[in-house]
Amino acid sequence: MVNCNDTIQLPDIRVNNRAVMNGKQGTKSVTWRSAMVGVAVSIVEYLARLQAHARNRHAIQMLDNNMLKDIGLTRADIDNELSKPFWTGLPPRG
Template identity: 65%
Template sequence: MVNCNDTIQIPGIHVNDRANADGKPGVKPATWRAAITGMVISMVEYLALLQARARDRHALQNLDDQMLKDIGVTRADIEQELAKPFLSDFPWRG
């Protein structure tokens, strides 16, 4: 099999250029600042998710039995959810 990049020579087009098929420049490698910024944003988003979960658990705790019946949840389900540790869904690597 022949590599067409070796056989076809078109002026102005180089194999090593970072360009897409539509001629737009390709994605540059991330800098350390961009990487750290991305990690900080991810941590803030995760903390916001944890806060939202805590708020939802607290709201469920304050519902009366009729409202729980309307949404199909029992008081035992609520107690089980409230018994979970704060970081129960933390994405541990292992």
């Protein structure tokens, strides 16, 4: 027996998961729950990036002068970077 609720395909009309789509593209309404989940995920991703950025700043602060010389930085470069607010210099979202 075929379950018609899963997928019905006709030449110009497709029905998937109870959303009717005419032609090539269709729109499915966004519920407030899915919108809130999207916002929550964005906030968690942003906080994770802030934490990773803080972790990297702390790690580079712990390097000694010889290690900094190996990567082409000086202690003054590090002090200049650490004097900036923590939220500056975040990598772009992506």
